[in-house]
Amino acid sequence: MTGGTGAMNTTQLVVVMVWLGVSGVIWGAQSAIRIVVFDQAGTPESTLRKASETASWMFGSAGVETDWIVCPSSADPEEHCALPPPGEYLKVFVRRNGAGLKRTDNGMGLSLIARGKPNVVCYVFLEPAEALAEMAYGSFASAIASTLAHEVGHLLGLKHTAFGIMKPKFERRDVVAAASGRLLFDADSTKILRASRQ
Ligand SMILES: [Zn+2]
Numbered sequence: 001m002t003g004g005t006g007a008m009n010t011t012q013l014v015v016v017m018v019w020l021g022v023s024g025v026i027w028g029a030q031s032a033i034r035i036v037v038f039d040q041a042g043t044p045e046s047t048l049r050k051a052s053e054t055a056s057w058m059f060g061s062a063g064v065e066t067d068w069i070v071c072p073s074s075a076d077p078e079e080h081c082a083l084p085p086p087g088e089y090l091k092v093f094v095r096r097n098g099a100g101l102k103r104t105d106n107g108m109g110l111s112l113i114a115r116g117k118p119n120v121v122c123y124v125f126l127e128p129a130e131a132l133a134e135m136a137y138g139s140f141a142s143a144i145a146s147t148l149a150h151e152v153g154h155l156l157g158l159k160h161t162a163f164g165i166m167k168p169k170f171e172r173r174d175v176v177a178a179a180s181g182r183l184l185f186d187a188d189s190t191k192i193l194r195a196s197r198q
Helices: 002-028 045-061 126-136 142-157 170-180 187-196
Strands: 033-039 066-071 090-095 108-111 119-124
Touching: 002 045, 033 045, 045 142, 066 142, 090 142, 108 142, 108 187, 119 126, 126 142, 126 170
Parallel strands: 033 066, 033 090, 090 119
Antiparallel strands: 108 119
16 A cells, blocks of 8 residues: 555656656846845835735736845845845836836836836835735735836836736726736737747
8 A cells, every 4th residue: 555655656657747847948048137126115024025026927927037035124234135146137116106206007006118228127106915815805915916017017018908917007906807817918928028039
């Protein structure tokens, strides 16, 4: 009986190893896009981690691998995050709102886009995310995740679309959809994202 279970475990292990091998080939050609989330609003770290995981899943479902680092705000100036090498990551700043910034993306966030330059900085605002979460019965992390994916989507060259993550403005149902993994990049956005990674 024990021997039989052991044999089955070995088979399962082989299946997992083969799967990892295959996925390694798929992703091996192109490394993950690295994104660092800098909290400037005292957001609970667990909320930002959950939001980053959901945003990562959103990109993953479009075939794009992303690697997120959450850098919590700290009162100690000597406390630093372990960052990737300079120039090798996108920066997301999490703020209460867009006060002091010139132009915002319908209040949800802002991505700094300049022609002919790599676009690496965007902002996500908590107040509109909180308002959305309240309407959607408490999916704060999902509301942040939707904005994270949207603004990073702009940095990667995406424009607004009628449906999905690149909609110009989220509504209650979008946040509800995000909470259950149904808010995705639309087909055109997915094509552009995949093409940009080849
Ligand atoms: Zn936008």
